[in-house]
Amino acid sequence: MADITQMCTKCGKKFLIISQEQEFLKKKNLPLPTLCPSDRQARRLDDRGERTLYKTTCQECGANMIASYDPAKEKSKIFCKNCYRKYFETHELVS
Numbered sequence: 001m002a003d004i005t006q007m008c009t010k011c012g013k014k015f016l017i018i019s020q021e022q023e024f025l026k027k028k029n030l031p032l033p034t035l036c037p038s039d040r041q042a043r044r045l046d047d048r049g050e051r052t053l054y055k056t057t058c059q060e061c062g063a064n065m066i067a068s069y070d071p072a073k074e075k076s077k078i079f080c081k082n083c084y085r086k087y088f089e090t091h092e093l094v095s
């Protein structure tokens with residue numbers, strides 16, 4: 001795999017994605033970054049919720065899902081996308 005030069009979508013600076021990083025992203029099933037390292041770091045600091053993803057199960061249907069918050073620290077019920085939508089649809093109908 002060859003190194004790739006990407007242009008940062010935020011500041012327009014060119015940055016390098018080395019082959020090891022590409023392999024890592026591929027293994028984790030992640031897209032190639034569109035931001036240069038310094039903008040990525042800035043965004044991470046802005047948006048702390050995006051930093052870690054947790055594997056958990058939906059408490060409604062038991063489906064495997066990924067949460068952007070720590071399920072152990074989350075006090076409310078954890079829903080997958082489908083159940084979340086259903087939950088709000090039913091609650092909207094009730095009110």
Ligand SMILES: [Zn+2]
Nearest residue numbers: 008011036039
């Ligand atoms: Zn940038």
Ligand SMILES: [Zn+2]
Nearest residue numbers: 058061080083
């Ligand atoms: Zn569910």
